[in-house]
Amino acid sequence: MIRIIIVDDHAVVRSGLKMLLNAQKDMEVIGEASEGDEAYQQVEDKAPQVVLMDLSMPHGKDGLSATSEIKKHFPDTHILILTMHDDEEYLFRGIELGASGCILKSAPHEELMKAIRQVSQGDAYLYPSATKRLMEDYMNKIKQGGQVDSYRSLTDREREVLALVAKGYANKDIAEKLIISVKTVEAHKARVMEKLQLKTRPELVEYAWKKGLIGYTR
Template sequence: MIKIILCDDHAVVRMGLKMLLSNHREMEVVGEASEGNEGIQLAQELKPDVVVMDLSMPHGKDGLSATSELKKLLPNVQILILTMHDDEEYLFRAIQAGASGCILKSAPHDELLGAIKMVAKGDAYLHPSATKRLMEEYIDSAKQGNHDTFSLLSDREREVLTLIAKGYANKEIAEKLTISVKTVETHKGNLMEKLQMKTRPELVAFALKKGLLGYGM
């Protein structure tokens, strides 16, 4: 029996999922939550095998933050992110947060059931289009040699990269690291040259993939 907690801010969505899952003898919905903090509390009490976690919950803790915190508290609980966003950035962030899988809300019922069974066994699940994009990303990175560029950065350059990706301006970075703005600009120029990048969005995407933004992946 796979014990499941549903965490979604829409009661109608939770009701539909519960009806679907209750039709399968090997699955049991043991709890429901409308936001991340409630989901974390329920998981600590009920010790489920799988938490089906909505990515976007505007009230309370969102799915990514809840996933990251829950994996620290209960590392053996598997989390399947449920999202309407077929977007590479959300995919990387979900994986970095510690999710075992990611599935679209528009996916067929059979695909959702299969995804739950996979993550419950400890396997990873990505919807097909996401798998294709990750493969393309890896192949492109391998061709360009970008998979090794992070190792070229110094510790200070990695600190600067992390703060840039988090949205800090050069002056703020200088104050945080107790260095001059000119030194920050030098580090920024050096790391962009090593990474062969020219824009902030490129740096943010790279930092996400390297797990530098606090989601642990």
């Protein structure tokens, strides 16, 4: 079961989402919150896999601040931002703060389910127009000679695999640790190497060390 906490300042919205999600065979809403501080406490107490995070909550801590705090102290919690506004400033900021994705409240129910399942597996999710704008932003940076941090392009799962490979874990050990197949580990590792443009394991270890993912040892 995918354990979910809903964060929204409207009780009617929370109630509707709870009914919708609990009707799914693989989902369970284990908590609700109306603002960011309450959301943090719910995450601390109940350890959800996914948090549906509203951005605009005027009567308490906002969604962006809550996202930052939760990801800082509970990095394994996946946050899917819920927003009414197709606003790229909030989208980019949310991703920078560690959110796994963003979806519009006006999206079809089927798309919301897809997004929740996707981020619960450690993958990222963006609605189509957001993906297009992120790609445009990326290309603009390239044209302007800016540097794009390839690490930001890795999914949460790929970052986990990167850190474990760099620490010396074998594929079988990583598979057991993350409860996935060896083939899936190999696929993640291949995508990491491709995204980071690395050729060898020593290069990967050096990269992970520079990123602070492992301690430096000889």
